[in-house]
Amino acid sequence: MPSLFDPIQLGAIHAPNRILMAPLTRGRATKEAVPTDLMIDYYTQRASAGLIISEATGISREGLGWPFAPGLWTDEQIEHWKPVVDSVHAAGGKIMVQMWHMGRQVHSSVIGGQPVSSSATATAGQAHTYDGKQDFEVARPLELDEIPRLLADYEHATRNALRAGFDGVQIHGANGYLLDQFLRDNANLRDDRYGGSIENRIRLMREVTERVAGVAGADRTSIRLSPNGDSQGVDDSNPAPLFTAAAKALDEIGIAFLELREPGPDGTFGRTEVPKLSPAIRQVFSKPLVLNSDYTTVEEAQVVLDNGTADAIAFGRTFLANPDLPARLRTGAPLNPGNPRTWYSQGPEGYIDYPFLETATAE
Structure with a gap:
């Protein structure tokens, strides 16, 4: 069986190891969703990952409601992504962008209009905005003539991602965002061809993936799903047949790899008693399967590589505080503790100032 430190081919992308950097929202762009120079350092520091999956990046103003998150719909955004990607490549790394439409998980004060979703629903709780937290609003359902x-x-x-030089694109279909709102039946109340049956509810995911793959190539296209348990109020009454059908459709398209975010009952960021569906999805998805959620040690990750459930692991929060995570995992070195207070703040603190292994050793 392969180890975390063996190379893997992810479609057209050759990853030198199986330690992927999961997409991690950090909020260091401008209000216009333009990447900043700090992001050059941040991503370059983590170039030793087998593949970096960038923070979620808006496909449009309508779809991007997180303060200071980056986008990919304007020329200015493209031009400021280019030095980020170029620097990662110069450091020997690979990077794909995760493309984001948040659906109902936004606030009108950020996007300038009413949120859209599969149906007229609202998320419980409050949205992050430039004016502090505000109650989520009821979304309007996307009309059929808006799908094109x-x-x-x-x-x-x-x-735009290809113009910026990214090695590929990942579609964000997880965590209760727009595509997840179409997939799962407690958020999708439609009675047209995008609602009701499983075949209908996976339709938008399939059409988006086909459109993206038609531009980037299926071998440079990925998607992230969260098949087990509630995600920001989005859930399904019978997830196993839904997500195995979704995975089978993605396999037919021939995407490079599928990433699953699967929390467990003891997760540090989201907990659920709903069993993980990766073993069932593994039976219908023939390309590389990447698992994510609360993997922090080599031993935990190696178990799912050894039993064949996963081909690689996407590490999340451990990459925030450990830019040289592959080296630390390989040598068994201690991990830097993270600082949640700086996860979404602006500036370099808790972003590009975590020590590398050799620096910490020298001290």
Whole structure:
């Protein structure tokens, strides 16, 4: 069986190890969703990952409601992503962008209009905005005649990602965001061809993936799903048949790899008693399967590589505080503790100032 430190082919992307950097929202762009120079250092520091999956990046203003998150719908955004990608490549790394439409998980004060979703629903709780936390609003359902425009937004962002030099694109279909709102039946109350049956509810995911793959190539396209348990109020009454059908459809498209975020009952960020569906998905998805959520040690990760459930692991919060995570895992070195207070703050603190192993050793 392969180890975490063996190379893997992810479609057209050759990853030198199986330690992927999961997408991690950090909020260091501008209010115009333009990447900043700090992001050059941040991603370059983590270039030893087998593959970096960037923080979630908006495909449009409509879809991006997180304060200071980056986008990929304007020329200015593309131009400021280029030095980030170029620097990662110069350091020997690979990086793909995760493309984001948040659906109902936004606030009108950020996006400038009413949120959209599969149906007229709202998320419980409050949204992060530039004016502090505000109650989530009821979304309006996307009309059938708006779907072509949404697909065009995904295509436009994909073309922009290629212009910026990214090695590939990952579609964010997880965590209760727009595509997840179409997939799962407690958020999708439609009675048209995008609602009701499983075949209908996976339709938008399939159409988005086909459109993105048609531009980037299926071998440079990925998607992230969260098949087990509630994600920001989005859930399904019978997830196993839904997500195995989704995985089978993605396999037919031939995407490079599928990433699953699967929390467990003891997770530090999201907990659920719903069993993990990766073993069932493994039976219908033939390309590399990447697992994520609360993996922090080599031993934990190696178990799912050894039993064949996963081909690689996407590490999340451990990469925040440990830019040289592959080296630390390989040598068994201690991990830097993270500082949640700085996860979404602006500035370098808790972003680019975590020590590398050799620096910590020298001290």
